[in-house]
Amino acid sequence: MDLRKLREINIRETKQKVKDSVTDDLILIQGVHAYNELIRVESRLLNVLKEWYGYYFPELTEKDNFPELIPESKNVLMKKFGIKETMGSDLSDNDVKTIKDFSKQISELKKSRISIEDYISIKMKKIAPELYKTATSIVGARLIERAGSLKHLAELPSSTIQILGAEKSLFRHLRQKTKPPKYGVIFFHPDLVKAKQDEKGKAARKLAARISIAVKQDYFRNERH
């Protein structure tokens, strides 16, 4: 076999290896990045919208459902809020149209975020069904994202899983002797959300232990194939 042919085979094999190295959890991680970024982006644009719209109808407050109410006309809003006049300025039609378009854009982003949420959920059920059941879709996916892969998450001790995603606060603890973090991304798990403030630490420890077992089941089940 001549050298050129050998080289060709070599390149082909390397390319195949590169292809195969992309496992499903790595693609999931990209979905999580998109999801996290969309949440951040949504809230930043929403802040701009609130301030902008505030000149037009300041009676709309933080608590109101912003992008959903903005398409309404001023008169409809005044009726809804039970007021006869608003302190807001009479903006030009073009101003109002631009604000409403901007608001629509934020609603579109929200839809985008929700569809990526569904995508993550489908992928989680496939890659890590036990983790999905124990940690919920988003929390589980974020744990994989923080760990870097399903394999790496399966290798982590439960005490690390508990504070995964709280790296900043952990390093602050190590440097400045502040309190150590009690939880990272698992903070948004229903078990922790509903736990009382002084029981959150204990709930986090319990949950992390269960997650640690679930993720090992998922990982070694895949390994057997």
Added chain:
Amino acid sequence: MDLRKLREINIRETKQKVKDSVTDDLILIQGVHAYNELIRVESRLLNVLKEWYGYYFPELTEKDNFPELIPESKNVLMKKFGIKETMGSDLSDNDVKTIKDFSKQISELKKSRISIEDYISIKMKKIAPELYKTATSIVGARLIERAGSLKHLAELPSSTIQILGAEKSLFRHLRQKTKPPKYGVIFFHPDLVKAKQDEKGKAARKLAARISIAVKQDYFRNERH
């Protein structure tokens, strides 16, 4: 006149004053906020998209027009790039669809940004036609945004206008004796973009002087009305 009536008149007048205090330049500033935020958001989401899509078709590089190329199928792209095989993984249809939807969302954001750019341009022509001519639409609008109002911008000396928007670098200069900034938001003006590196400072000074005159013309023209 009884006290209740007096109080009512008082409230009505105050409300009117609040209404009147919202001048057109304040609304413009909100538009600039939206514009700046959209630019930031676009670039953040684009970074996520590039990394994500990179698993599928790594041959697409930074220089390529991302959101526009992604809707193409892999085969079309391979032909376009003149390659016979890609190192990218064979993602599932759902993966590819999700990435393409995400990409579409970024294109929508871009459209949104461009329409706000048009909005800013229309408003600038109305509020500050001289500034618009001298500084261009976006640079002029950003100067008003940084100054807080057209009035305040008209009161600033040209040396401040020159570095408006470079506050961070100015304070770093004052604290740590680094070099003072030569330009702020006017950096994106065509005059400065096309100036040679060692002439940018001079060009900035000249431009700031012209802007300073233009904005005074605009402000006092409005005042006379």
